[in-house]
Amino acid sequence: MLSKKKTGVTITDVARLAGVSTATAGRVLGDYGYSSREKREKVLSAAQALGYRPNLLARSLITGRTKTIGVVAGDIQSPFYASILRGISNVAERNDFGLIITNSDENIEHEIRSVRLLLEKQVDGMIVSPCDPEGGEHLVSVVAAGIPIVQIDRQVHSLGADFVGVDNKQGAHDAVARLLAQGHRRIGMIGELGYGDWSIEEFFALASAPSYASDSLYPSWQRLHGYVEAHREAGVPLDPMLIGRSRSYSAQGAQHQAQMLLSNKSRPTALFTADGLMTEGTMAAVAESDLALPDDLSVICFDDLDWMGFVRPRLDAVAQPRGAMGEAAAQLLLDRIAGNDEPEKRIVMRTRQIVRGSVAPPRALPGQAVSVTGQ
Amino acid sequence: MLSKKKTGVTITDVARLAGVSTATAGRVLGDYGYSSREKREKVLSAAQALGYRPNLLARSLITGRTKTIGVVAGDIQSPFYASILRGISNVAERNDFGLIITNSDENIEHEIRSVRLLLEKQVDGMIVSPCDPEGGEHLVSVVAAGIPIVQIDRQVHSLGADFVGVDNKQGAHDAVARLLAQGHRRIGMIGELGYGDWSIEEFFALASAPSYASDSLYPSWQRLHGYVEAHREAGVPLDPMLIGRSRSYSAQGAQHQAQMLLSNKSRPTALFTADGLMTEGTMAAVAESDLALPDDLSVICFDDLDWMGFVRPRLDAVAQPRGAMGEAAAQLLLDRIAGNDEPEKRIVMRTRQIVRGSVAPPRALPGQAVSVTGQ
DNA sequence: CTGAAAGCGCTTACAG
DNA sequence: CTGAAAGCGCTTACAG
Incomplete structure (x- = not known):
């Protein structure tokens, strides 16, 4: 048994009460076409009295909008x-x-x-x-x-079709460059990196060309491109083993990748996460580890989330103007x-580096010689 | 100049191509009324050929749904x-x-x-x-x-009208009872507590009556009611000064209230936050303070947010099945x-206490004697 | 099972 | 400025 929706007050009801045609009532109520002050007032008060509400469906059917x-x-x-x-x-x-x-x-x-x-x-x-x-x-x-x-x-x-996004390459580049400037030489990245018919090695080769354009790629690849460029500028060699590829937007996937990276004996001294979900998974892995931020591990996250400002240490982020x-x-x-x-049109918005204290120079790891060069 | 929206393929077009009436086409396409297999197939293939998509506006105008x-x-x-x-x-x-x-x-x-x-x-x-x-x-x-x-x-x-919510009083009660059981005697609460014509003192008086029903109050008041009940059961006196009332859903307001509470010389040894936004503001205040969780301050938050599971210490929460x-x-x-x-109908769902490590027994504060009874 | 006709609640030319 | 008429794209009785 369906509840019968009361067919509300229509423009016909209003017109009748106001003593005008539906066309006139429509012109007043829909605010199109001419209407004399006199009729206008009659229609308006009739509408008021009846509690008239326009049925936008009917209007749209005609106007096509x-x-x-x-x-x-x-x-x-x-x-x-x-x-x-x-x-x-x-x-x-x-x-x-x-x-x-x-x-x-x-x-x-x-x-x-x-x-x-x-x-x-x-x-x-x-x-x-x-x-x-x-x-x-x-x-x-x-x-x-x-x-x-x-x-x-x-x-x-x-x-x-038009597009609105952020400058992913630049944002990632600046974050990774900051880690490199602090002396980090093994910087891990956790990203979705799902689409793309290439391996990380192959992408590194492609993206190392100064003329390479990643504009049309998916965000995580653009961010990896920024990572590559920062390394090239700093003259630091790339290592595919440092890239954790979750292949799907899933915090679990990211957590798994981060665990792998961090449990490696030549683990990264810094991590760059490629989006909010990757950050959540990565931070879960970090929380489970013995590593203290920023002394044991520096972190910068792409996308600034509310909580990053009040955890300890506060997390550095690349903020997108969402x-x-x-x-x-x-x-x-x-x-x-x-x-x-x-x-x-393509609107590419700028990201903003937010520095809060989750980045520090690397410490020597057991069994590894680290040469801190810094800036 | 308005872009003219192309009037798409209509049921009339389909009917014409299929060689049937619009009524029949409608019956097939809308899947109502009878239709012979023969006509059915004709209509369907005509629709396919033309790329027909129903205009839900027109349908709704008639059906009223x-x-x-x-x-x-x-x-x-x-x-x-x-x-x-x-x-x-x-x-x-x-x-x-x-x-x-x-x-x-x-x-x-x-x-x-x-x-x-x-x-x-x-x-x-x-x-x-x-x-x-x-x-x-x-x-x-x-x-x-x-x-x-x-x-x-x-x-x-x-x-x-029907209602879906959670058992706010119970959730708050259980959280506060847990703090009391740990020996906390000065438990602060940060809540919106906006509507309500009473002061905290007055509400304490009302809510102390065992028969008091807060079901129809706003969530933060129900949560304060739980706070009151837990105190009554434990025989711990209430202190209105421990309640930070932000009066609006604003993290800034909560942060301010938390700062006030924490800077007091007889500050609370534990905090209970009444919702996600209050938690954010409170945690911002805590991050700015010198207090270490959970040794200097215990915290339980109403509403479990993603990040509470991977900050350090992880935060205890009252989870709502959002x-x-x-x-x-x-x-x-x-x-x-x-x-x-x-x-x-009233559907009142249960909350779940999540214990992660942001609760510990209180330590003696400088200049204060604290008798730890707890379990 | 099918079609012709009416109609959902509006807006839109078109006369006047 | 106003009204009678047509019509947006469908569905719904109603005959057949």
């Missing part, structure tokens, strides 16, 4: 997406847009399902964090249908929805 | 709401429902605006975390209009939408 944007996030529960969503939500509310939110869980089937739902709900545009750089046919067809997409954090090759990324993406999308047809 | 639920959260960026939303989202996706999300920012005007938007978007039901226990007229009118509401975490008095709360609320709402008209 829903004033709704859809989002496909990786996982709305993660601090990264939660902050981005907040930024998107701010802009949406400010512009009287609704927001439909879905998760892909980094699964292409889910992503396709989400996009279909958003399409059927007739969103005016979408913000998507695509989970497969190569699997974007479903997105191509959205764009082809004239529905704007803004990609966030990650992108599909040759989709030709809220601003969401706002920029939403604003760009609204511009597109409003008809802005300038060429494809 | 949008298969969409709306959520009014406090702040989707907080880990508390982010997890709840994930739970809601899981159930929604599983049932092919869309999800429209808004924030109230604990501001009644925003909440009213959000509810209006959801109403105009014709959601089939709402999940709301109301920000004012007394200000619920806008919610009353929603329920009166036949649109089900499930309240989460907090509730409006006498709204007569994801399950969201799932339960969404499931209950879907039941109501499906027509379940049983009497108002």
Whole structure:
């Protein structure tokens, strides 16, 4: 037995009470077209008396615009997406847009399902964090249908849609360069590094070329590129054994990789983590170890999370402007929805190095000679 | 200049290509009513060929149901709401429902605006975390209009809508009792404690009566009630000076309250924080102090956040089943939408004490005699 | 099982 | 400035 939803007050009811046509009532209530002050007041007070609320569905069916944007996030529960969503939500509310939110869980089937739902709900545009750089046919067809997409954090090759992200290479480069300047020579990195048909060795070879461009790669690879560049500039040789590749966005995977790295007899003296989830897994591994930060191990994390400011030691981080990324993406999308047809835009935002005390010069490890050169 | 949205393929197009009426096409595509295998196949292949996607707006306009639920959260960026939303989202996706999300920012005007938007978007039901226990007229009118509401975490008095929350009193009681059992006699609490027309002294007097019921109060007051009960059971006198009342959901406010408490010459030897945000502020204050956990100060936090498991020392917490709360609320709402008209339901979920090492017996403070009784 | 017709609640030309 | 009419893309009785 379905509960029968009361068919609320309609524009027809208002028009009848006000003694005008539905067209006139519509013009007043929808604030389009002309209306005399007299009719206007009649309609308004009738609407008030009846408690009229417009049915946006009906309006959208005609206008072809829903004033709704859809989002496909990786996982709305993660601090990264939660902050981005907040930024998107701010802009949406400010512009009287609704927001439909879905998760892909980094699964292409889910992503396709989400996009279909958003399409059927007739969103005016979408913000998507695509989970497969190569699997974007479903997105191509959205764009082809004239529905704007803004990609966030990650992108599909040759989709030709706007993009908002951060300068991953620069952020990682600066963090790793700081560790190198402190004298670290064995710097571990824990990253997702999932897509990519190459081994770490092969990527090192590619990325060592000064002309190598990683712009279209996934964030963790761009961050590894920054790692490589910092090493090249410092003249420090690369060691593939120092790279922990979790291959999926999972704290457990990262924890496992960090444990492996730290239990090695020639363990790294510093760790660079490639995102929030990798940081959580890595810190869990560190907490289980006997290592004291920063004396036994220096750490810098990509993405600054709330708690990093009040644990001991406080953790150094590469901060991404997550809220601003969401706002920029939403604003760009609204511009597109409003008809802005300038060429494809790429907004690459700057990261910020946050120094708090989780970096110190390396100490000599048992059985190892460490030459501290520093800056 | 508005970009003209291409009016996609409609059921009329499909019907024409398939050589059937729109009614028949609708029956096949919408999977309602009868259809012969022959027509069915024709319609399906025509739809496939044209790339038909139903326009859910049109369907909803007729059926009066949008298969969409709306959520009014406090702040989707907080880990508390982010997890709840994930739970809601899981159930929604599983049932092919869309999800429209808004924030109230604990501001009644925003909440009213959000509810209006959801109403105009014709959601089939709402999940709301109301920000004012007394200000619920806008919610009353929603329920009166036949649109089900499930309240989460907090509730409006006498709204007569379902509710999903946790046993705040019990959770707080057990945490504080554990501190008392360790010998703590001066236990501070940092909480929002915003609504309520009483002072802490007055509340202590009220809540000391064994028959006092705090079920309809805001969570932080219920948690303070648990604090009071644990003290009464242990025969430990209450001291209003030990309660830091931030009066708003703000980490800064909590930090300030914690600083005040900790800088007092007869400072507490243990702290109980009443929610995630209070914990963040409190931990910031602790990080700035000279106090070492757990030797100088024991801590238990209400709400278990990811990072509490891998900081040092790991933090003890009262875990709320946030994801399950969201799932339960969404499931209950879907039941109501499906027509379940049983009497108002209250789902009160259990918390779980998580012991990790941030609690130890108190040490004597300079200039104070401490009698450790504990077990 | 199928089709013609009406209609959901609005907005949009089009006359006046 | 206003109203009668048509129509957005579907679903729903109602005949057949």
